[in-house]
Amino acid sequence: MNNKYAVVTGASSGLGLEFAKLLAKKGYNLVLVARRTERLDALKQDILKAYPLDIHVVPLDLSDGNASQKLLDYTQQNKLAVSVLINNAGFGTSGDFLSLPLEKTVEMLQLNITTLTQLTYLFGNEMKKNKEGYILQVSSVGAFQPAPSFAAYSATKSYVMLFGEALDFELKGTGVSVTTLYPGATKTEFFEASNTKVNKNVERMLMTAEEVADMGLTAMFNRKRSIVPGFTNKLSTLLVQLLPRKLSTYIAANVMK
Numbered sequence: 001m002n003n004k005y006a007v008v009t010g011a012s013s014g015l016g017l018e019f020a021k022l023l024a025k026k027g028y029n030l031v032l033v034a035r036r037t038e039r040l041d042a043l044k045q046d047i048l049k050a051y052p053l054d055i056h057v058v059p060l061d062l063s064d065g066n067a068s069q070k071l072l073d074y075t076q077q078n079k080l081a082v083s084v085l086i087n088n089a090g091f092g093t094s095g096d097f098l099s100l101p102l103e104k105t106v107e108m109l110q111l112n113i114t115t116l117t118q119l120t121y122l123f124g125n126e127m128k129k130n131k132e133g134y135i136l137q138v139s140s141v142g143a144f145q146p147a148p149s150f151a152a153y154s155a156t157k158s159y160v161m162l163f164g165e166a167l168d169f170e171l172k173g174t175g176v177s178v179t180t181l182y183p184g185a186t187k188t189e190f191f192e193a194s195n196t197k198v199n200k201n202v203e204r205m206l207m208t209a210e211e212v213a214d215m216g217l218t219a220m221f222n223r224k225r226s227i228v229p230g231f232t233n234k235l236s237t238l239l240v241q242l243l244p245r246k247l248s249t250y251i252a253a254n255v256m257k
């Protein structure tokens with residue numbers, strides 16, 4: 001068995017589950033993290049049927065401020081050489097910001113921003129010491145413009161965009177790269193988790209989680225700074241950057257209606 005380990009956060013469903021399967025196919029041992037342990041155990045058994053890998057299930061609530069340190073401690077105590085970090089766990093709150101429970105928004109900020117930053121710091125430093133590492137940050141096409149109804153969520157993804165791309169620049173020459181992935185609407189449990197009804201506009205644009213994860217990993221292993229999967233998503237993010245922000249906000253509000 002090789003000694004290459006990949007940490008995948010949010011591996012119990014959607015993109016995370018697909019990242020885990022694809023990394024297993026590439027021969028990576030895995031550290032699977034999320035809250036739903038039964039889902040992670042089922043994924044582990046599934047992968048083990050096909051590949052003889054070392055797979056660790058680490059049930060953690062990553063919106064807990066100590067979770068990142070606990071995860072690093074777990075990998076160090078078990079002597080797992082982590083060279084891939086997939087910062088994927090995340091969720092969105094949808095609706096009018098002022099009518100959403102504030103605790104839910106704060107939990108989202110902790111998970112989508114603070115934990116992602118802490119994990120990048122802790123595992124990034126280990127990778128830098130070993131002069132080898134790949135980090136994938138999962139942002140969203142929502143990062144490129146204000147998104148009414150997803151105001152705070154899309155802002156968390158703008159943070160991921162600016163943080164990830166700047167960090168990749170900083171890390172040049174260290175052997176560690178940071179790739180930021182910008183999925184558009186993708187068929188996962190995301191919409192259910194954020195209490196959003198998928199309308200016809202969004203349904204038409206849905207990509208599969210496997211396609212998006214595959215494009216994300218390919219870009220990451222090629223050490224690309226960013227990747228927007230799918231032609232429609234690429235085109236829309238390019239156009240949005242050319243429009244006055246007032247207009248892109250208006251369009252985003254209407255796409256989500």
Ligand SMILES: NC(=O)c1ccc[n+]([C@@H]2O[C@H](COP(=O)([O-])OP(=O)(O)OC[C@H]3O[C@@H](n4cnc5c(N)ncnc54)[C@H](OP(=O)(O)O)[C@@H]3O)[C@@H](O)[C@H]2O)c1
Pocket residue numbers: 009010011012013014015016033034035036037039060061062063064088089090091092111138139140141182183184185186187188189190191193
């Ligand atoms: N689907 C889309 O259209 C879309 C578009 C753009 C960006 N994204 C981004 O893609 C990423 C993956 O989402 P997805 O689409 O695959 O949705 P998903 O199917 O709902 O998966 C979300 C994953 O995050 C985990 N998670 C949520 N809260 C957590 C917590 N407190 N602690 C630990 N793990 C937690 C969930 O696991 P547990 O519930 O088991 O903890 C689950 O594995 C997210 O960052 C999302 O913002 C999705």
